Amino acid sequence: MHRTAATAEQRIHDAAQVLDESPRDFDALIERARGRCFVLLGEASHGTDEFYGLRAAITRRLLEELGFDAVAVEGDWPDTLRLDGYVRGQSADTLDGAFGDFQRFPTWMWRNTRVREFIDWLHGHNAARSVVDRVGVYGMDVYSLYRSAEAVIGYLEGVDPEQARLARHVYACLDHIERPQDYAWESARGLRPDCREGAVALLVSLLSRAPQYLESDGREAAEALFHAERNAHVVLNAERYYREMFGGHVHTWNLRDAHMVETLFALRKHLHRQGRAGRIVVWAHNSHLGDARATAMGERGEWNVGQLVREQAGADNALLVGFTTYTGHVTAARDWDEPAERRWVRPAPPGSIEHLMHAARRDRFYLDLQHPDLRESLAPALPERAIGVVYRPETERQSHYFDARLSRQFDVMFHLDETTALEPFDIGRHWQHPELPDTWPSGL
Structure with a gap:
């Protein structure tokens, strides 16, 4: 093992705050978010249960403790508007009925049990507040x-x-x-x-x-x-x-x-x-919310939400939060418009950001990427995985990895070594039977 790689692994190990599924898990992030206008919560895939669960738990604290008053998601405006009407008590929809306009592929991206739990909580949270203080949910995508x-x-x-x-x-x-x-x-x-x-x-x-x-x-x-x-x-x-x-x-x-x-x-x-603070929590993919200038995307002349928000609101007014995983399962299709399946996420290859996090031997942790011992260690470009709604492991390096300078791309991050697939509302036969690892059942 190269000395530089070992040093980075050890520094990650020492700086990592291990998650123990307690309210304290997000204390450091809440402090970093204090006084900011935007908190951008990413995800390394559109089908990982833990990413959705963590974003929901973080968002609850941002709303309750720091006065954030809107959630904007990588969804279409008209579809999400129906959810907004439900959570603010302005429609006759039931909880499940409020998801009725999410009909285009990939339906599981918003029609899933984790989002339903959050929307149910937000509906109750708003019920105890005045009409003018209720938190809304908005779509910000362009497809509709x-x-x-x-x-x-x-x-x-x-x-x-x-x-x-x-x-x-x-x-x-x-x-x-x-x-x-x-x-x-x-x-x-x-x-x-x-x-x-x-x-x-x-x-x-x-x-x-x-x-x-x-x-x-x-x-x-x-x-x-x-x-x-x-x-x-x-x-x-x-x-x-x-x-x-x-x-x-x-x-x-x-x-x-x-x-x-x-x-x-x-x-x-x-x-x-409306007299509101105008502080917004954003849910979207890492590739949208990390700063494109720190990635191969920027080198191709592409920008993204994370970069533009930093530029237009000021870096001190935006907190960019990334999420990574080493292996596990993900809800994804084999191709566009094909059924959702529980796909096995191949272990990240050596030399990647995910493998570096795995080698730190901390399992599930929070990392402040601006920590003095980490900022320069995680500045070099390394491959980073991005799974959208389609997963193609046969061409994984070409299809799902791009180079990124992690400590420039995000302010903080969460790493979960092994993750599980997001559960859709509409479970078909393709999702019922998960794809098994190549070594099953020997485990070798």
């Missing part, structure tokens, strides 16, 4: 092109029928085909007109008529207008995202993450208008 267009039309039908007719005409350009990906394919081949100009004009009109729409005094009118404005922004940005998907000259990754950050700051401004 058609559903957001429908939501804008629905809003305008109630406040301005003439504008609703105009919106139907403008959005007809999108031609609601079955999948936005098909829209992208046809747009790239010049088979569709450019709908952007009409979408921009409609958004400008919506913003300019806002005082008229707010003539009916009350918080509900302002809330409804805000949701309509955000959906109009989704349509505008989603149209460009899908148009650039095939053969475009703009990084669609950059378009997506810029939209998420735009949503975060619009939400913060909206909360301020």
